[in-house]
Amino acid sequence: MRLRDAILTLDGVSRVDIYPSSSKIVVTFDKSRTSLAMIESRARRLGLEIAENFDHESFRLEGLDCPDCALKIEKAVGKLPGVLWVSVNYAASLLLVEYQRNGAASRDNIIKLVRDLGYEVAESYEKSERISKINRRTVATAVSGVFLVTAFVLKNIFVVDFAADTFYILSAIFGGFYPIRAAFYSLRARSIDTNVLMITAAAGAIAIGELFDAAAVMFLFSLGAALESYTVEKTRESVSRLIELSPNEASVLRNGVEVRVPVADVRVGEVVVVKPGDRIPLDGEVISGSSFVDQSIVTGESVPIEKLPGAEVFAGTINQNGALEVSVKRPIGEDTLSRLSRLVEIAQAQKAPYQQFSEKVGRIYTPLVLLSAVIVFAYALLSGDHSFIRRALVLLVVGCPCALVISTPVALVASLGRAAKSGVLIKGGVYLEGLGRAKVFAFDKTGTLTKGCLEVVDVIAANNSCEDVLRLAAAVEQMSEHPIAAAILRRAEAEKLNVPKPIDFKAMPGLGAKAIVEGTECHVGSKRLVETLGLQLPDSLASALESKVGTVVFVVRDRKVIGAIVLSDVLRDGAREIVSTLHKKHAKELFVLTGDNETIAGFVASEVGVDTDNVYAGLMPEEKVSVVHDLVERFGTVVMVGDGVNDAPALAASTVGVAMGGAGSPVSLETADVVLMSDNLMKLPFAVELGQRTLQIIKQNIAISLSAVFLMFVAAFAGKIGLTTGVIGHEASALIVIANGMRLLRFQPRNR
Numbered sequence: 127m128r129l130r131d132a133i134l135t136l137d138g139v140s141r142v143d144i145y146p147s148s149s150k151i152v153v154t155f156d157k158s159r160t161s162l163a164m165i166e167s168r169a170r171r172l173g174l175e176i177a178e179n180f181d182h183e184s185f186r187l188e189g190l191d192c193p194d195c196a197l198k199i200e201k202a203v204g205k206l207p208g209v210l211w212v213s214v215n216y217a218a219s220l221l222l223v224e225y226q227r228n229g230a231a232s233r234d235n236i237i238k239l240v241r242d243l244g245y246e247v248a249e250s251y252e253k254s255e256r257i258s259k260i261n262r263r264t265v266a267t268a269v270s271g272v273f274l275v276t277a278f279v280l281k282n283i284f285v286v287d288f289a290a291d292t293f294y295i296l297s298a299i300f301g302g303f304y305p306i307r308a309a310f311y312s313l314r315a316r317s318i319d320t321n322v323l324m325i326t327a328a329a330g331a332i333a334i335g336e337l338f339d340a341a342a343v344m345f346l347f348s349l350g351a352a353l354e355s356y357t358v359e360k361t362r363e364s365v366s367r368l369i370e371l372s373p374n375e376a377s378v379l380r381n382g383v384e385v386r387v388p389v390a391d392v393r394v395g396e397v398v399v400v401k402p403g404d405r406i407p408l409d410g411e412v413i414s415g416s417s418f419v420d421q422s423i424v425t426g427e428s429v430p431i432e433k434l435p436g437a438e439v440f441a442g443t444i445n446q447n448g449a450l451e452v453s454v455k456r457p458i459g460e461d462t463l464s465r466l467s468r469l470v471e472i473a474q475a476q477k478a479p480y481q482q483f484s485e486k487v488g489r490i491y492t493p494l495v496l497l498s499a500v501i502v503f504a505y506a507l508l509s510g511d512h513s514f515i516r517r518a519l520v521l522l523v524v525g526c527p528c529a530l531v532i533s534t535p536v537a538l539v540a541s542l543g544r545a546a547k548s549g550v551l552i553k554g555g556v557y558l559e560g561l562g563r564a565k566v567f568a569f570d571k572t573g574t575l576t577k578g579c580l581e582v583v584d585v586i587a588a589n590n591s592c593e594d595v596l597r598l599a600a601a602v603e604q605m606s607e608h609p610i611a612a613a614i615l616r617r618a619e620a621e622k623l624n625v626p627k628p629i630d631f632k633a634m635p636g637l638g639a640k641a642i643v644e645g646t647e648c649h650v651g652s653k654r655l656v657e658t659l660g661l662q663l664p665d666s667l668a669s670a671l672e673s674k675v676g677t678v679v680f681v682v683r684d685r686k687v688i689g690a691i692v693l694s695d696v697l698r699d700g701a702r703e704i705v706s707t708l709h710k711k712h713a714k715e716l717f718v719l720t721g722d723n724e725t726i727a728g729f730v731a732s733e734v735g736v737d738t739d740n741v742y743a744g745l746m747p748e749e750k751v752s753v754v755h756d757l758v759e760r761f762g763t764v765v766m767v768g769d770g771v772n773d774a775p776a777l778a779a780s781t782v783g784v785a786m787g788g789a790g791s792p793v794s795l796e797t798a799d800v801v802l803m804s805d806n807l808m809k810l811p812f813a814v815e816l817g818q819r820t821l822q823i824i825k826q827n828i829a830i831s832l833s834a835v836f837l838m839f840v841a842a843f844a845g846k847i848g849l850t851t852g853v854i855g856h857e858a859s860a861l862i863v864i865a866n867g868m869r870l871l872r873f874q875p876r877n878r
């Protein structure tokens with residue numbers, strides 16, 4: 127914990143994850159503000175050495191044709207020297223690797239290894255090739271099916287055995303074409319996957335003259351694989367589709383003329399023109415024009431948002447009715463949509479705890495089935511009873527626990543994709559599970575329960591004039607990013623005050639800020655700041671403030687409190703309903719955590735319906751962290767909701783840290799475990815319910831696939847099913863769990 131806090135407080139660090147089991151720490155930071163050396167020095171100060179640096183990278187795979195081939199790639203890549211961690215997700219078609227920087231493993235040899243296994247690494251999001259490959263497979267499968275039917279008709283109606291047999295073999299060859307290729311790669315890498323098992327079973331069937339079964343196995347297996355890829359592809363598209371929606375070209379104003387250029391050539395600071403109906407090509411700020419923009423792709427909000435000069439717009443969103451001129455703020459690849467989809471991808475490749483369980487079962491299962499097949503086969507040879515050879519072949523056919531392997535990832539990928547579509551970024555299955563289980567929620571006040579758009583309602587002076595109080599406060603706040611600062615500056619501007627320039631500005635997080643104004647030291651901040659400075663409030667000021675409810679900041683000049691400013695904030699739309707929904711359906715306890723004073727915190731809590739005993743006010747950022755630690759200790763799973771910028775440490779301390787309004791700030795995208803891209807708090811109950819539903823579906827899927835897999839094993843062992851029934855059972859169980867998982871793509875919350 128100390129390590130995490132020590133590194134988190136470095137400027138530019140947005141996220142720190144610690145994995146004690148593998149002595150690993152993952153730090154997300156802005157390279158322009160912090161260096162690796164600074165992080166290392168923090169760690170060293172706590173007596174820790176950084177042994178190695180790791181890079182991580184994600185690869186999009188092509189041609190994954192069986193759920194268990196994901197495990198095969200994982201095993202092979204994991205054996206590369208220098209690879210620390212690897213994860214392959216069949217449902218997302220992604221490979222995620224973490225490897226030693228400057229070590230033996232490199233991007234190139236990872237790609238080479240994947241190619242050796244018979245798969246391709248996609249360079250970009252281009253889909254054409256993938257589709258053509260799928261089509262070729264589909265054609266082969268269809269031909270196999272036609273031959274199978276022809277053979278069946280020839281055999282049973284026209285009774286021409288020889289011709290029928292030829293067609294059966296042709297059917298097996300067409301159906302087996304791609305599986306044979308895959309099995310070859312697999313054996314070359316010394317691993318056994320479902321392709322190897324099926325091919326062996328079909329070959330065995332031919333050897334004992336069961337041609338119909340051989341053809342049926344190959345055809346049905348191919349058909350199953352095609353259906354699986356087809357359905358899973360739909361799930362994958364839920365994310366890759368995002369990126370494809372960004373335009374490739376933009377109209378840029380250069381020397382007063384509009385020119386069409388590829389978006390990659392547009393520089394930050396240039397002005398792009400967006401016509402009505404067009405997609406906005408890059409993230410930026412509106413500098414002229416006004417329009418409504420449909421931002422649903424980024425934030426999940428279905429209602430278009432009005433954009434006036436000064437407003438932020440995002441790449442990929444659709445400009446509706448007016449022309450806009452947008453000054454580009456981020457280059458392609460760093461825009462919000464790209465970051466979002468990258469993060470969703472990485473989240474999808476992450477494994478949920480349930481998945482590790484089913485993979486473990488899978489790892490024991492295949493060797494177990496193979497062993498029994500060998501025993502049964504040996505018995506057949508010894509006893510001379512040929513029906514046992516058949517039985518051994520059926521065991522091979524049901525030897526892959528494919529349904530089990532796919533049961534969790536398909537549900538996760540669908541669920542994370544569904545969440546992204548509604549503007550909720552969830553960084554992995556663990557957090558989805560956390561949300562599904564959560565009973566305790568803690569909210570930050572300013573900017574979370576309230577809008578964070580403060581307004582000055584009162585300026586009170588002790589001795590000087592009110593104007594002086596406001597003028598000095600505004601001077602200090604010019605350099606601050608706090609919402610209080612913005613409110614004070616707005617008011618000073620409205621009163622047309624002549625605000626002096628400050629020097630030596632210093633933010634005091636959780637307390638206030640200070641600067642030198644007109645040669646004297648000035649402070650602006652909370653009561654606690656006044657106390658920290660060892661100062662007393664003048665009596666007149668204290669009594670004037672007694673009747674005020676609101677955020678109060680004090681203005682101090684030359685170590686004397688010269689006045690106070692009272693600010694008010696408005697509750698966020700629907701804050702009350704959300705609290706009551708959570709109370710009714712999900713939550714045992716709700717808390718409010720804030721750095722603001724007790725009066726206003728209590729007032730806000732009672733307004734939204736949080737028990738006033740559950741309010742922690744006047745907290746410094748590090749105290750917020752320790753309150754969250756305490757809550758986690760008391761309750762187990764705690765969801766903390768705040769803004770990802772000021773509350774980053776508290777979010778990190780909770781089980782699931784939820785940041786609001788991520789679309790506006792790239793930092794909170796990186797920081798939190800869950801990001802509500804829009805400022806809509808209503809997405810929180812949605813995410814919680816989605817988490818619950820996902821847990822439910824994962825449990826169902828595991829139950830279905832475990833029973834299917836073991837039933838088939840027992841039935842095959844006992845000789846109760848034939849080859850054809852075995853393949854049908856194998857393929858059907860996988861398709862059933864895929865279909866069940868994909869229901870999450872269409873998830874709708876109940877309470878709306």
Ligand code: ADP
Pocket residue numbers: 570571572603606607608610611634635636637638639650651652653677678679719720721722723745746747772
């Ligand atoms: P919250 O927990 O409500 O988000 P913060 O931790 O950001 O609040 O700040 C806590 C308190 O510190 C504020 O209520 C305010 O009194 C004071 N404060 C912090 N920053 C500033 C600032 N720039 N100007 C004036 N007061 C500030």
Ligand code: MG
Pocket residue numbers: 570571572573769772773
């Ligand atoms: Mg805050």
